[in-house]
Amino acid sequence: MTDVLGQLPHRFPFLLVDRVVEREIGVRVVAEKLLTAGEPYFLGHFEDRPILPGVLMIEMLAQAGGFLEAEPLHGKAIFLAQILDARFKGPAFPGDRLRLEVKPEASFGGLLRIEGTVSCEGRALCTAKLLLKKM
Amino acid sequence: MSDLKLRVKTMIIERLKLEGMTPDQIDDVAPLFGEGLGLDSIDALELVLGIEQTFGVKIEDEAAGMKAFKNVDSLTAFIAEHQPA
Numbered sequence: 001m002t003d004v005l006g007q008l009p010h011r012f013p014f015l016l017v018d019r020v021v022e023r024e025i026g027v028r029v030v031a032e033k034l035l036t037a038g039e040p041y042f043l044g045h046f047e048d049r050p051i052l053p054g055v056l057m058i059e060m061l062a063q064a065g066g067f068l069e070a071e072p073l074h075g076k077a078i079f080l081a082q083i084l085d086a087r088f089k090g091p092a093f094p095g096d097r098l099r100l101e102v103k104p105e106a107s108f109g110g111l112l113r114i115e116g117t118v119s120c121e122g123r124a125l126c127t128a129k130l131l132l133k134k135m
Numbered sequence: 136m137s138d139l140k141l142r143v144k145t146m147i148i149e150r151l152k153l154e155g156m157t158p159d160q161i162d163d164v165a166p167l168f169g170e171g172l173g174l175d176s177i178d179a180l181e182l183v184l185g186i187e188q189t190f191g192v193k194i195e196d197e198a199a200g201m202k203a204f205k206n207v208d209s210l211t212a213f214i215a216e217h218q219p220a
Contacts, residue, residue: 082177108183109176109197131177 008066009074013040016060017100023067028103031064037094052092057126058083061116064100065132068114081111082131090125092118098125110134140211142189147207150185151178163207171206179204186210192217 002020010016022030035052042050062080066073092098102116111133118126136144136158144158147167151174165171168179182204183194192214194200203213 106180106184106187108180108194108200111176111180113180113184131180133176 002067006074007069007072008063010063014059015063016056017063017067020064020067021099025070026068026104029064029067029101031067031100031102033060033098033100035092035094035096035098039094042094050094052096054086054088054126057088057092057098057118058086058128058130060098060100060118061102061114061126061128062130062132064102064116065112065114065130068102068104068112077135079133079135080130081133084113084129084131086126086128088126090120090123092120092125096120105129137211139215140207143207143211143214146185146189147172147182150181161207165206167204167206167210186214190214191219 002023004015004017004019005011008015008017016033017031018034020029020031022028037050039052041053041056045051045053066078097120099119100116101119102114105113105115107113111131113129113131115129116127117124140163141158144161147153147161148156148158161172168174174182179200183200186192186194194203199213203210
């Protein structure tokens with residue numbers, strides 16, 4: 001079982017990966033985020049109709065991308081450098097079990113480009129390519 | 136301009152979305168990064184992908200890549216040398 005807290009420096013309320021289901025370093029990661037009704041962002045997005053903000057799906061993919069790295073990210077900095085071709089295909093709600101799937105596309109000069117999909121029960125909710133910069 | 140050099144310049148314009156620019160306007164020996172064409176490290180990764188997909192040439196070694204990215208002439212020579220037969 002992958003140690004999520006050991007790999008990522010993110011913490012509540014911004015840790016957006018609950019567990020890693022499959023992990024082949026440098027090749028592919030499948031992780032999960034279980035959305036509960038108690039997530040802080042549901043308070044205001046929106047008052048009577050909680051929907052996961054789309055940008056957080058991008059952040060989920062970026063955090064899942066952190067598990068492509070062999071070494072823990074504590075003390076290192078990984079930044080989002082570019083968001084490419086992000087498509088939001090459907091909403092996510094409290095109770096959803098989100099599947100975060102990422103794989104690397106290319107890397108050069110400390111930059112890693114990944115492509116990822118957020119899905120729920122086989123439905124793709126968000127696809128995007130992200131450029132991550134390692135310092 | 137050689138056919139390969141023209142294709143390299145066209146690839147640069149298309150991959151980096153240098154809209155309104157023509158191959159003639161890219162200097163053969165001006166630096167691609169920093170001054171000259173003014174590309175940044177994000178563009179470098181885009182070029183690595185473009186070179187791989189357009190010419191079938193992989194750039195895995197960063198030092199070799201940066202040498203090739205010096206200018207259009209060096210990049211054309213690098214691709215000519217590494218292109219699969």
